[in-house]
Amino acid sequence: MRLREFSLGLRQPLSTAKGDIDRREGILVAVEMGGTTGVGEATPLPGWTESLAECRDVLESVGDPQTALDDGTLDETPAARYAVSLALADATARAENRPLASTLATRSHTSLPVNATLGDAGVESTVEAAVDAVSTGFDCLKLKVGARSLDDDIDRLRAVRDAVGPDVSLRADANGAWDRWTADRFLDAVEPLNLEYLEQPLPAEELDGHAVLRRLHDTPLAIDESLAAVSPERAIASNAADVLVCKPMALGGPDRVLSVAERAHDVGVDVVVTTTIDAVVGRVGALHVAAAVPGERAHGLATASFLETDLAPDPAPVRDGSMQVPDSPGLGIDVADLLD
Ligand SMILES: O=C(O)CCC(=O)c1ccccc1C(=O)O
Numbered sequence: 001m002r003l004r005e006f007s008l009g010l011r012q013p014l015s016t017a018k019g020d021i022d023r024r025e026g027i028l029v030a031v032e033m034g035g036t037t038g039v040g041e042a043t044p045l046p047g048w049t050e051s052l053a054e055c056r057d058v059l060e061s062v063g064d065p066q067t068a069l070d071d072g073t074l075d076e077t078p079a080a081r082y083a084v085s086l087a088l089a090d091a092t093a094r095a096e097n098r099p100l101a102s103t104l105a106t107r108s109h110t111s112l113p114v115n116a117t118l119g120d121a122g123v124e125s126t127v128e129a130a131v132d133a134v135s136t137g138f139d140c141l142k143l144k145v146g147a148r149s150l151d152d153d154i155d156r157l158r159a160v161r162d163a164v165g166p167d168v169s170l171r172a173d174a175n176g177a178w179d180r181w182t183a184d185r186f187l188d189a190v191e192p193l194n195l196e197y198l199e200q201p202l203p204a205e206e207l208d209g210h211a212v213l214r215r216l217h218d219t220p221l222a223i224d225e226s227l228a229a230v231s232p233e234r235a236i237a238s239n240a241a242d243v244l245v246c247k248p249m250a251l252g253g254p255d256r257v258l259s260v261a262e263r264a265h266d267v268g269v270d271v272v273v274t275t276t277i278d279a280v281v282g283r284v285g286a287l288h289v290a291a292a293v294p295g296e297r298a299h300g301l302a303t304a305s306f307l308e309t310d311l312a313p314d315p316a317p318v319r320d321g322s323m324q325v326p327d328s329p330g331l332g333i334d335v336a337d338l339l340d
């Protein structure tokens with residue numbers, strides 16, 4: 001297994017209730033399978049995954065990648081596990097001459113709607129970014145909330161709804177910043193704005209609190225941080241959400257996301273796949289995973305534009321609010337572009 005470290009600056013930081021993300025550092029992984037190379041990416045995000053140091057340590061300890069995946073070596077380090085499982089899946093799909101998505105599901109999407117990701121900012125900048133996103137073709141916007149006063153966030157959402165009109169889908173993501181009382185007040189105030197959903201209003205462990213909010217308000221709820229904090233089985237069983245936000249980097253691989261999606265589907269809960277602001281391999285891997293998940297919701301994969309530079313040309317740029325799933329073998333990324 002070959003490893004290559006990278007460090008990518010962001011064009012603009014992503015401001016959230018839990019602080020700014022302004023650089024992404026990670027490790028590119030390449031595996032050989034009977035003469036075919038597959039690639040994967042570990043871009044840890046502390047708070048969501050192991051640290052870069054822990055990720056590096058475990059990846060450097062891997063001898064045979066399939067063995068490491070099977071014997072539990074990678075179970076506590078989801079970013080490392082994503083990289084290894086993605087590289088093996090990429091190699092398998094390339095060897096079979098099929099796009100990765102088609103090896104993950106019998107029926108997969110060929111194109112997926114995606115949301116624009118709008119970080120925390122003042123009212124004017126938020127409206128400007130929202131109008132700009134809609135003008136480039138997005139019809140779903142996700143706004144970060146919870147980083148400023150509740151009244152300011154409510155003003156931001158009202159101003160965006162006014163500016164973009166009723167046909168654009170709006171999501172708000174509080175990254176666990178609120179308590180029950182604040183979340184209640186927010187949901188009361190935004191009721192007329194017809195949000196598609198509110199994501200992770202309460203801290204990750206508070207599944208019962210989310211379940212109560214979901215019963216008391218009409219706005220649908222999504223959970224994100226909760227899925228990494230408690231087992232996905234418990235998260236689904238707690239009736240805490242209408243939507244599960246699944247990050248392959250934080251859940252530990254395509255197989256992990258697909259198993260969560262299958263359980264969710266059985267109980268009528270939708271899945272939205274997102275990146276952790278990953279480089280091209282992690283991001284396009286997440287796109288293939290999203291393509292293999294049933295459902296029609298927009299995914300949180302339009303994050304390439306946050307990066308100043310990338311590791312290779314992007315085979316799936318956002319066009320008109322959608323991403324086309326590459327139909328060449330594996331991920332659809334030329335490995336020669338990635339490896340020295
Ligand atoms: O979902 C999106 O639109 C993009 C991904 C995103 O918001 C995100 C990116 C990095 C870390 C956390 C999150 C999050 O969804 O909370």
Ligand SMILES: [Mg+2]
Nearest residue numbers: 173199224245
């Ligand atoms: Mg989130």
